[in-house]
Amino acid sequence: MRKYSKIFLTLFVLFFISTYAFGLSDAFKKNIYNPGQLKPIDSKLKVKVGEKAPDFTLPSLSGEKISLSQFKGKKNVVISFVPAAWTPVCSDQWPGYNLAKVIFDKNGAVLLGITVDNIPTLYAWTNQMGDLWFPVLSDFWPHGKVAKMFGVLRSDGVAERALFIIDKNGILRYAHVSDINKRPDLKDLATALEKLNKD
Amino acid sequence: MKKTSVVSWVLILLLLSIGLLSAGIAPPKEGGMLPEITLSVPEVPAHQNYLGITKNKKTFRIPEIKAEVVLIEIFSMYCPYCQKDAPVVNELYNKIAQDEKLKNKIKLIGIGAGNSPFEVDFFQKTYDVNFPLFPDSDFSIHKMFGEVRTPYFIGVKINKDGTHSIFYSERGAIEDAPKFLNLILSKAGF
Numbered sequence: 179m180r181k182y183s184k185i186f187l188t189l190f191v192l193f194f195i196s197t198y199a200f201g202l203s204d205a206f207k208k209n210i211y212n213p214g215q216l217k218p219i220d221s222k223l224k225v226k227v228g229e230k231a232p233d234f235t236l237p238s239l240s241g242e243k244i245s246l247s248q249f250k251g252k253k254n255v256v257i258s259f260v261p262a263a264w265t266p267v268c269s270d271q272w273p274g275y276n277l278a279k280v281i282f283d284k285n286g287a288v289l290l291g292i293t294v295d296n297i298p299t300l301y302a303w304t305n306q307m308g309d310l311w312f313p314v315l316s317d318f319w320p321h322g323k324v325a326k327m328f329g330v331l332r333s334d335g336v337a338e339r340a341l342f343i344i345d346k347n348g349i350l351r352y353a354h355v356s357d358i359n360k361r362p363d364l365k366d367l368a369t370a371l372e373k374l375n376k377d
Numbered sequence: 378m379k380k381t382s383v384v385s386w387v388l389i390l391l392l393l394s395i396g397l398l399s400a401g402i403a404p405p406k407e408g409g410m411l412p413e414i415t416l417s418v419p420e421v422p423a424h425q426n427y428l429g430i431t432k433n434k435k436t437f438r439i440p441e442i443k444a445e446v447v448l449i450e451i452f453s454m455y456c457p458y459c460q461k462d463a464p465v466v467n468e469l470y471n472k473i474a475q476d477e478k479l480k481n482k483i484k485l486i487g488i489g490a491g492n493s494p495f496e497v498d499f500f501q502k503t504y505d506v507n508f509p510l511f512p513d514s515d516f517s518i519h520k521m522f523g524e525v526r527t528p529y530f531i532g533v534k535i536n537k538d539g540t541h542s543i544f545y546s547e548r549g550a551i552e553d554a555p556k557f558l559n560l561i562l563s564k565a566g567f
Contacts, residue, residue, distance in 0.1 A: 203456030204526040204548055274455035274496070277503060308457045361455070363514075365495035 202266060203273065209306075211264055218357035221338055224329030227353055231344040234324045236292065236315040239300055244290065244313050246344065254287040254351075254374055255344045256367070259330050259337040263295045263303035267339065267361050272314075273307045278364060282312075285371035287343070290315055294322045294337055330355060343370055404523035405531050405546045411439055412521040416486075416511050424509040428484060439533060440541040444484040446565045448545075451522055451529040452510075453490045454500035459528045462550035463504035469554040470508050483561070486511065490519035490527055534565055 202210060225231060235245040249255050260271055272291055275282075282289055289312035293300065296318040304314055317324045317337070325331035330338040341362060343352035352370040356362045405411065415436040419425055425432055429443025439447055450466060452459040466485070473479045487510040489497040497512045513519055522529070525548055532545030544564050551557045 202526050203453065204458050204528065204550075270453065270455035270491075273457045273460070274453075276457075277454060277460055278499065280503075306457070308461070361491065363493045363495060364454075364499065365493060368495070 203270060209264060210266055210269055212266055216358050218359065219338060219355055220332040220334070220358075221330050221355075223353060223355065224327065225342070225350055225353060227350050229350055230348055231342070231350040232327045233348075234327065236317055236324060237297060238313040238315050239297060239304065240313065242313075244315055246290075247348070249288060249344075249346070250348050251346055254285060254346055254371070256282065256287050256289045256371070257328075257340075257342040257344070258289060258291050259325060259328070259340040259342075260291070260293050261332070261336040261339055261358055263293060263299050267359065269303070269306070271339070271361050272304070272310065274361075274364060275312070276307060276310050278368075279311050281364075281368050281371060285375055286346075287371055287374075288312065292317050292324065292337070294318055294325060294331075294335065332358075341367055343374060345374060402521060402523045404525045404529070404548075405543050407543055407546050409543050410541060411531075411533060411543065414439065414518050414521055416488075419509045419511075421509070428486070428509060439486070440535050440539065442484055442486070442535065443481075445482040445535060446484070446561070446567075447533045447535060448483065448485045448561065449531040449533065450485070450487040451490055451519065451525055451527055451531070452487050452500075453527050454492055454496045454503075456527040458550050460504075462528055462552070463500070463506065465551045465554050467504065467506060469551060469558060470506075472554055472558055474507075482567075483565075484508070488513050488518055488522075491516045532561055532565060 231246065233245060233247045235243050238244050246255060258271070258275065275289055291312055291314045294317045297316045300314055300316055304310055322331040322335060322337065325337040328342065330340045332338060339356040339358050339362070341352070341354045342350060345351050351374055354362065354366065415438055417436055418430050418432070418434050430437045430441065439449065470485050473483050485508040487506070487508065489500065489510060489512050491514065492512050493514045494512045497510045500506070501510050528550055529548045530545065530551070531543060533541050534544050535541045545561060
């Protein structure tokens with residue numbers, strides 16, 4: 179029976195790989211590692227909408243250290259955690275936000291992109307995306323500390339695909355952890371940002 | 378034959394067939410035909426007129442477009458190369474639209490791989506794209522086109538008898554609109 183369990187497991191995995199799809203820009207050539215279908219969500223949120231978001235400070239690609247608290251009273255903040263550099267869905271997500279700057283601007287928001295990769299990896303990876311208008315932060319060391327604070331660090335050490343909106347008062351107003359295998363629709367983020375200014 | 382070995386063979390055959398499926402569909406080949414895809418009739422009347430698709434229908438097939446040649450761009454609003462190439466594709470569209478001999482013969486459409494209606498609309502407005510773009514939120518069309526990297530261009534010749542054939546199928550940005558148009562005209566036999 180154990181023999182059949184193994185065969186069924188293989189069939190199950192192959193079935194899901196065969197139905198797995200992602201769009202990939204030619205900008206990344208053949209440099210993307212495909213981890214296959216992953217467990218959709220593998221962590222539990224530690225932050226709550228309506229409560230104060232935890233402050234953090236992380237190094238950015240430009241060399242500058244960025245803190246969440248520096249935007250208090252000035253800008254709404256969107257945090258985009260993506261799992262890892264050089265993987266399929268992540269490599270497409272930020273170039274879309276790069277194009278969608280107007281959505282952030284008209285809602286008085288800045289975007290902070292965060293992964294648990296180190297700075298040299300992030301540098302090489304984001305160079306393929308063109309000139310990004312938003313800071314890219316490295317949550318590499320202590321590994322995934324900020325992802326863990328928000329409750330989006332997966333058991334294998336990468337972050338979830340998660341979006342948070344923190345208003346000018348430092349209050350968390352939107353939290354969405356996506357299926358790691360899928361890119362969230364820009365419409366949901368745009369709607370949440372517009373709602374922020376209506377409330 | 379023992380019962381266990383029969384079960385093993387059935388499982389192996391299943392495994393092989395699923396393995397073949399997972400190998401995926403190849404990108405469209407020159408000389409071949411388009412996969413059986415249907416698109417929703419655009420809501421914008423100007424786009425309906427451009428494609429020559431009746432408003433009474435909900436969906437249509439690409440060979441139903443009133444043209445001799447249809448150029449399909451598989452793009453994504455999330456693709457940096459597609460973003461960079463968008464003004465060049467617009468230039469191509471304008472060159473065709475401003476040419477009295479070509480404007481009714483060559484039509485352009487775009488399919489946004491993995492893009493929702495909101496995302497396709499955002500791309501359309503951002504780059505002021507005048508030809509119809511179609512969402513493909515669940516990548517179903519992208520899969521039927523062999524999960525090509527974006528941007529990807531497919532040229533289809535539509536014959537008077539309703540048949541069609543692919544005469545161009547290449548990955549990569551256009552980069553030079555006049556040069557690309559000449560290539561398409563030559564390959565389409567204009």
